[in-house]
Amino acid sequence: MANTQEDFLVCVACGTQFDVPADNPLKSCRICDDPRQFIPPTGQSWTSLARMRGTYSNKFRQLGDSNGEERIFSIWTEPKFGIGQRCLLLQTEQGNVLWDCISYLDAETVEFIEQKGGLKAIVISHPHYYSTHLDWARTFGCPVYIAREDERWVSREDDKGHRKLIDGTSEQIVLGVTAVKVGGHFPGSLVLLWSEKLLIADSFVTTPSALYHVDRLPGTTSYAFMWAVPNMIPLPPAELHKMWQAIKPYNFHSTHGAFVGQEVRDEKVKGRVLESMKIQTRAMGWEEHALLKEELA
Secondary structure (H helix, E strand, O other): OOOOOOOEEOOOOOEEEEEEOOOOOOOOOOOHOOOOOOOOOOOEEEEOOOOOOOEEEEEEEEEEOOOOOHEEEEEEEEOOOOOOOEEEEEEEOOEEEOOOOOOOHHHHHHHHHHHHHOEEEOOOEEEHOOHHHHHHHHHHHEEEEEEEHHHHHHOOOOOOOOOEOOOOEEEEOOEEEEEOOOOOOOOOOOOEEEEEHHHHHHHHOOOOOHHEEEOOOOOOOEOOOOEEEOOOOOOOHOOOOOOHHHOOOOOEEEEEEEEOEEEEEOOOHHHHHHHHHHHHHHHOOOOHHHHHHEEEE
């Protein structure tokens, strides 16, 4: 398969690729050293795409069969590698967009995506999912969008100019597909809006109670808003309020999270985002805060 850096170093814990040969590994991964993430108790370990061949493969699944979900495909790696996130392939009339990225890229994945029309662009929510994004961009000949605020977390030089930085609060990637900068988890954390579907990665963390829709009791949350997801450090109300103000102008009727099966389909889902923010705020002991006064338009 052309245009991939098969022997570059890849962190086993988070899946980030570095401009370093795998036979001369770094002491540690700068992504995992950050307090948002973690070094496993077994210590730092490394691999490469070349070493992953024959052990891993990617799986593909259509999200649904109606409401536009027949044009969205989950792509993920088995057995689980790194954080275990999925990426989502959107088949839009203006060209295909890949939301987020996974480390493993093989000939079968390239063939699957090419059969669906290739890629017009890649958008990555935050640095934990930067993975092997330059390999993907070079393979499909497309730009990859990240937030300028998070540029310092990239781990490879972009000598081909594929990486594009989002400066403003939002950017239209292709007609009808908009990246919205909500911040919080990272200063530049993004969500992606297409056809009233909000792709949230873990900028908004989909909770287990979000997936049950019958007889939901008052106070049942649907999302958590975390500075560190695995280390369970929540964001403060002031940051939640900024996130709400960023997403408030947009309409959406479903959310699609970082992992397979994290689909929340509900005409009232935008209200559930706001209510979840209020639940988290009150749980922190706040009875008075500007966020608690927010209402749906």
